[in-house]
Amino acid sequence: MNEKASPRxxxxxxxxxxxxxxxxxxxxxxxxxxxxRIGERFRVRLGNWRDEKVGPxxxxxxxxxxxxxxxxxxxxxxxxxxxxxxxxxxxxxxxPKRDHLVDPVWIGRPLxxxxxxxxxxxxxxxxxxxxxxxxxPA
Ligand code: ZN
Numbered sequence: 207m208n209e210k211a212s213p214r215x216x217x218x219x220x221x222x223x224x225x226x227x228x229x230x231x232x233x234x235x236x237x238x239x240x241x242x243r244i245g246e247r248f249r250v251r252l253g254n255w256r257d258e259k260v261g262p263x264x265x266x267x268x269x270x271x272x273x274x275x276x277x278x279x280x281x282x283x284x285x286x287x288x289x290x291x292x293x294x295x296x297x298x299x300x301x302p303k304r305d306h307l308v309d310p311v312w313i314g315r316p317l318x319x320x321x322x323x324x325x326x327x328x329x330x331x332x333x334x335x336x337x338x339x340x341x342x343p344a
Contacts, residue, residue: 218299220330222277224270224284225263225294227317236289237268243287244270246342248280251334262306262320265292273333279344281311288313298331 228237245252253269272280284293294317296310307321 218330219274219297221274221298221333222272223294223296223298224272224280225267225296226270226288227263227265227267227292227294229265233291234266236291240284240287240289240291241268244280245338245340247283247340247344248272248276249336249338249340250276250280251337262323264318264320271331271334276333281313283344284313290314292317294319300328300330301326302328 226237226240228234241252244250249272251271253271255266255268256263257266259265270280281295284295291313292315293313294306294310295313296305299305299309303321303324303326306319306324310319
């Protein structure tokens with residue numbers, strides 16, 4: 207990186223996604239277990255089950271959309287509870303391609319991501335309206 211370049215400000219990040227991947231019956235069962243417990247503990251938007259590959263994703267998965275202030279609790283909780291599943295955590299900025307390919311963090315084993323299908327310029331996605339009602343502490 208150019209020494210004189212300014213660092214990218216954190217304000218570029220409008221929200222985050224976690225993509226929780228699974229393959230086969232055992233992993234899907236853990237993905238179900240995880241989904242239920244995320245919903246009990248965090249204000250997030252749980253996306254639909256995607257049993258078929260979709261967009262840049264190489265395996266079946268579901269998406270969790272969450273606001274920046276949730277990151278500090280949800281991501282460490284997923285580190286402890288992923289149960290071997292691969293989870294892609296990426297920021298949502300104005301560059302979806304870079305968000306997925308260059309700047310994400312992985313929990314568990316990293317998988318391929320077909321970033322070539324993503325635009326490198328797009329309006330940054332705000333966190334989607336939460337559809338969970340958490341009642342338990344993380
Ligand atoms: Zn995403």
